[in-house]
Amino acid sequence: MNRLAIVRMGVDVPYEQAWSLQRSLHRRRVAGEITDVCLMLEHAPVYTAGKRTLPHERPTDGTPVIDVDRGGKITWHGPGQLVAYPIIRIDDITAYIRRLEDVLIQVCADFGLAAHRIEGRGGVWVPGDPAHGLPDRRLGTIGIRVSRGVTMHGFALNCVNDLSWYNRITMAEDGDAGVTSLSAETGRRITVEEVIPFAAKRLAEALGAEPYDLYEEDLVT
Numbered sequence: 001m002n003r004l005a006i007v008r009m010g011v012d013v014p015y016e017q018a019w020s021l022q023r024s025l026h027r028r029r030v031a032g033e034i035t036d037v038c039l040m041l042e043h044a045p046v047y048t049a050g051k052r053t054l055p056h057e058r059p060t061d062g063t064p065v066i067d068v069d070r071g072g073k074i075t076w077h078g079p080g081q082l083v084a085y086p087i088i089r090i091d092d093i094t095a096y097i098r099r100l101e102d103v104l105i106q107v108c109a110d111f112g113l114a115a116h117r118i119e120g121r122g123g124v125w126v127p128g129d130p131a132h133g134l135p136d137r138r139l140g141t142i143g144i145r146v147s148r149g150v151t152m153h154g155f156a157l158n159c160v161n162d163l164s165w166y167n168r169i170t171m172a173e174d175g176d177a178g179v180t181s182l183s184a185e186t187g188r189r190i191t192v193e194e195v196i197p198f199a200a201k202r203l204a205e206a207l208g209a210e211p212y213d214l215y216e217e218d219l220v221t
Contacts, residue, residue, distance in 0.1 A: 002036065004088070004209035006200045007216055009041035011079065011192075015048065015066055018085065022152050025087040025219065030148045036088035037214065038154070038203060042192050045078035047169060050143050059168040070153040072122065072143035074169050080161030080181070082192045084199060085154045088207065093146055099206040100155050104140040106202045107157065107195060113185050115139050121177065124157075126185055128177075137180035157199070159183060159192050 009018065018039060028034045047065045049058065050072035057074050058065055065074065077083055090096045101117055104124040108115035118125045124140040140157040158181035166179045182190040204211035 002207070002209040004086075004200075004204045004207060004211045005035065005037040005214035006196075006211050007037060007039050007214050007219065008196065009039055009216055011042040012044045013041045014044055015046040015077065018043070018083075019068065021216075021219070022085050022087060026147065026150055026152050029087050029089065029150045034219075036086070036207070036209065037219070038087070038200070039085040040196050040199065041083055042079050042081060043077040043083055045076070045165065047074060047076050049074040057170040061168065063168055068153070070143040070145045072141070075141055075143070075156065076165045076169065077156060078161060078165060080159055080192065082157045082159055082195050082199060083154070084156075084203065086151055086203065086207075089150050090146065091149070093144075096146075096151065097142060097144065100142050100144075103199065103202045103206050104142075104155060104157055107198050108139060108182065110198045110202075111182055111186060111190055111195075113139075113182060125177075126180055136177045137185075138177060139180055139182070139185070157182070157195065159190050159195050 025037055048068045049065050050070045052072060053074045101124055105115045115124045116127055118136055123138050123142055126137045126139060128134045128136040140155060142155045143153050145152045160183040161181055163179050200211045
């Protein structure tokens, strides 16, 4: 069985730091120097814009945005949100995105929450209830880049983050949809620290791999 190294980078990780490490690991994975690895962390607050982000979707108050080389649109990362960056070799991009969606759905189920895909909308959602005026609510997002058969970027799952950060950006394709978190939907505080073991297990299962912990310093050569 393949092995998947899980690297916990901690909290308040600057986006540029994790992105630089991703690029380094990507080069090494392409060269066959390392096996598959996944970084799991909480970022310091940051907005990042994927390649499909339109000008009007950015903050209008001068809030800084980092333009990145992943797919997708603008999003927020920060405390209380689990971000996972798998650096792995894949054969089928569509199947891989589907697997990441399944991972998020399974992790939500592990905490007693039924999450779903919604046709025409990216990510993972809690479906709305029009009869009670509840919109569809996004729990998790996926944005990846694949170069030379190896992935970068990955997924984010809202655990216990402050949802007001999303008020500064526009996700036009979502229409009247909202955002939510595991804690908001379950009515109890669910931290990133609690979620990481489940996310690591579910990701490894989806990839047919055996997870093991690896320290960040062990990646430095």
